[in-house]
Amino acid sequence: MDDLVVTPQLVIPDGELRERFSRSSGPGGQGVNTTDSRVELSFDVARSPSVPESLRERLVSRLGGRLVDGVLTVTASTQRAQLANRMAARERLASMLRAAAEPPPPRRRPTKPTKGSKERRLSAKKRRSEVKRGRRARPDD
Structure with a gap:
């Protein structure tokens, strides 16, 4: 197969991906018992020479729960x-790496509420308290 293009900066050579095949459950009828159509695709994120050092930290920290000894494994069954499952596993791996490689969103600049928004909030609270006050049980006169 071809190299896996995750982002323009991250292209994983085919030689760095490990594929394992096993028998799959699911669709296939009797063929499931005889063909190795389930695919496990593994990629060593922590030690791969094709991952830039600046990106490696972000990938390892964001994928931390999914990594086992620095290796990310996805399955498709x-x-x-088998070929369709191989393609599905490659796409799943690429989308996981793509999501983990995204830069963090820009930090929010804290702002103060406007005078109008404060007034609207306070008037809504007053209206609500009036509604609740009207519902209170009054002692009989």
Whole structure:
């Protein structure tokens, strides 16, 4: 297969991906018992020479719960054909790495509420308290 293009800065050579095949549950009828259509695709994020050092820290920290000794593993067994599962596993791996490689969102600049918003909030609170006051049980006169 070809190299896996995650982002323009991150291209994983085919030689760094490890594939394992096993028997799959799911669709396929009797063929499930005989064909190794389930695919496990592994990529060593922590030690890969193709991952830039600046990106490696972000990937390892964001994928921390999914990594086992620095290796990210995805499985695919939804399709009947091994080739289709191989493609699905590659796409799943690429989308996980793409999401983890995104830069963090810009920090929010704290702002103060406007005078109008403060007034609207206080008047809404007053209206609500009037409604609740009107519901209170009054002692009989």
